[in-house]
Amino acid sequence: MKLIKLLIAVSMVASTSFVQATPITLPNSSLFDNSDVNYGSLQSDCGGGFTCFLDASSLGAGGGGDHFDDAMGVALNGNAYGVGGGDWDGTSLKLDTISFGGLDIFVEFMALGPVMRQLVTVTNTNANTELANLSWQNNTGNDGGQQTIATSNGDLLATTDDKWVVTADSTTGTDNEVNSWIYGSNGAFSPTSVFLTDLSSSFGSSGDEGFSALFDMELLAGQTASLMFFVGIEGINQDGINLASNVSDTSSAMYRSLTSDLSVAKLSQVRNWNAATSVPEPTTLAIFALALLGLRVRKICA
Incomplete structure (x- = not known):
């Protein structure tokens, strides 16, 4: 019995x-x-105090080297989120926390293949309910030639009813800088407004074309909430469309792979996704411990 308890404890720690x-x-x-x-x-x-990504190159078929000029910038109640560093755990980067009027905000990034995941988390440290107006701002590298290739509802208009938008240099199928802007799942919390611009005069070196979304979140005293975004990088238009469709489907293998490192508790704080729960894969030590447990039980029962 002591061995069984020990192995169970080892398994729990190893997981x-x-x-x-x-x-x-x-x-x-x-x-x-x-x-x-x-x-x-x-x-x-x-520029403008925003922490963001400058440039990106797709290395696959039809890829190009200027997917965005400035991307994945965030502002809270009109204040640019800008920090000097963060902590890297080998998989994801958690940037430093800053506070705007008692609303604490930090950003996390994780990439898997052609997709970057961005998680923006806000905590209300005040004693009263607060409104958090959060903007997600991106400038594409299309430099005056941006084309809307697809939207989730199929009308190419980029509205608050959409959950993703795909932009590119050209409506032709190859040799493009194709960006998939993915900002929610069906039935989840929707943006207040969306724009095919970057919303910031400091973004970009030529033109203001891009994609931006505004979200209004009400936070109770002490409450924490997150918004989750994905940016896909492809070189062929249809590949960008397929990527956006797959990532926005919370039952897809792609979505589960992109969120498998997030706990159920953390996913439950995400407002703009009906986030499917993920179960971490067992570690080698946990599997070994369970195998020993099974062997011991068989010997006892024999």
Whole structure:
């Protein structure tokens, strides 16, 4: 019996990942690069005080090298979120927390193949209910030639009814800088408004074309809420459309892979997704412990 209790305890401990985070100073241009995408440089200040990504290159079929000029910038109640660093755990980067009028905000990034996930978390530290107006701002590298390739509702108008929008340099199918802007799932909390511009005069080097969304969140005293966004990088228009459709489907393998590191508690705080719960994969030690437990039980019962 003591052995069984010990093995169960070992299994529970082994299933929890303890990773020593490494402090990271911005700018940084290599954390998330992989065989599909070079994500460019994460800047502490892209202009206007925003922390955001500068440039990105798709390395797959039909790829190009200027997917966005400034992307994934965030503002809270009109205040640009800009920090000088964060903590890297080998998979995701958690940027530093700053406070605007008692609303604490931090941003996390994680990339898997051609998709970058951005999680924006706000906590109301005040004693009263507060309104958090959060803007997600992106400038594409289309430099005056941006085309809307697809929207989730199929009308190419980019409205608050959509959950994703795909933009590119051209309506032709290849040799494009195709960006999939994915900002929710069906039936979940929707943005107040969306724009095919970057909303910031400091963003971009040529033109204000991009994609931006505004969300109004009410936070009770002490409450925490998150918004989750995905940016897909492709070189072929249809690939960008397929990516957006798959990621926005919370039952898809792609969505589950992109959220498998998030706990059920953390997913439950995300307002703009009907987030499917994810179960962490068992660690090697946990599997070994359970195997020993099974062997011991068989010996006892034999």
